[in-house]
Amino acid sequence: MSEYVYNLLKKHHSVRKFKKEPISEAHIKQLVEAGQSASTSSYLQAYSIIGIDDPEIKEDLKEVSGQPYVVENGYLFVFVMDYYRHAIINEDSKQDMRTSFESAEGLLVGTIDATLVAQNIATTAEDMGYGIVYLGSLRNDVERVREVLGLPEHTFPLFGMALGIPGDDENGSPKPRLPFEHVFHANRYDSDKEHQSETLKAYDQTVSNYYRSRTNGERTETWSDQVANFMSAKQRLDMLEQLNKSGFIRK
Numbered sequence: 001m002s003e004y005v006y007n008l009l010k011k012h013h014s015v016r017k018f019k020k021e022p023i024s025e026a027h028i029k030q031l032v033e034a035g036q037s038a039s040t041s042s043y044l045q046a047y048s049i050i051g052i053d054d055p056e057i058k059e060d061l062k063e064v065s066g067q068p069y070v071v072e073n074g075y076l077f078v079f080v081m082d083y084y085r086h087a088i089i090n091e092d093s094k095q096d097m098r099t100s101f102e103s104a105e106g107l108l109v110g111t112i113d114a115t116l117v118a119q120n121i122a123t124t125a126e127d128m129g130y131g132i133v134y135l136g137s138l139r140n141d142v143e144r145v146r147e148v149l150g151l152p153e154h155t156f157p158l159f160g161m162a163l164g165i166p167g168d169d170e171n172g173s174p175k176p177r178l179p180f181e182h183v184f185h186a187n188r189y190d191s192d193k194e195h196q197s198e199t200l201k202a203y204d205q206t207v208s209n210y211y212r213s214r215t216n217g218e219r220t221e222t223w224s225d226q227v228a229n230f231m232s233a234k235q236r237l238d239m240l241e242q243l244n245k246s247g248f249i250r251k
């Protein structure tokens with residue numbers, strides 16, 4: 001067995017500094033096609049991909065995200081959950097499909113489909129020598145993103161991805177992940193809190209050491225610290241409202 005794909009995946013780290021060099025149209029097409037080869041729930045293909053090289057649109061999206069690499073990159077993708085085409089089929093159909101795509105299951109299906117496409121693109125882009133970073137920050141202002149990208153009802157911008165040739169001063173490295181034993185459960189979920197909390201403590205130490213060595217001791221936070229800070233910030237609490245406005249979770 002070739003370990004090529006395994007080794008490529010293990011090398012992943014998010015890149016946030018790119019050269020200005022644009023990505024060729026041929027590569028964009030290949031990336032999207034590689035994305036489309038992902039499995040898709042019930043063959044529904046409930047996604048669209050918006051490819052952005054227009055500097056003004058990038059600027060508008062940077063205002064939403066607050067992150068400079070939304071503008072400074074080789075190319076920008078936005079991944080959209082998309083039932084617009086299914087809604088068109090519904091208009092011509094004698095059957096009622098709305099209940100399906102306006103339901104929570106519809107939301108899960110569209111989100112999973114778009115995410116699988118995106119990760120195929122990410123891996124292919126990294127194989128081509130590009131770096132990538134996902135951009136959940138576009139959900140800071142869903143209404144604005146919908147307006148900037150002209151998104152119709154029954155579509156929803158899930159996240160973006162900036163990509164390009166990594167800058168010469170880009171020095172990211174793979175971040176340690178949770179230990180195999182912690183995320184992998186043989187046959188049945190291991191909910192033993194004591195065991196979970198012991199492995200978390202060990203992982204916290206690993207992450208703290210990682211930051212300490214990467215920042216000359218300036219950062220020493222643990223994974224639990226990071227997660228607690230992030231998850232207590234109460235961000236983007238308008239998602240249900242935004243989903244409703246876009247035609248989702250109406251059932």
Ligand SMILES: Cc1cc2nc3c(=O)[nH]c(=O)nc-3n(C[C@H](O)[C@H](O)[C@H](O)COP(=O)(O)O)c2cc1C
Pocket residue numbers: 012013014015016067133134135136137138159172173174175
């Ligand atoms: C759906 C999603 C959204 C993300 N949004 C952002 C973002 O808005 N800005 C950012 O700098 N990184 C973002 N990231 C990157 C994560 O912070 C990153 O993957 C994580 O810290 C692990 O680091 P690594 O990718 O270098 O291994 C996002 C990742 C995912 C999967």
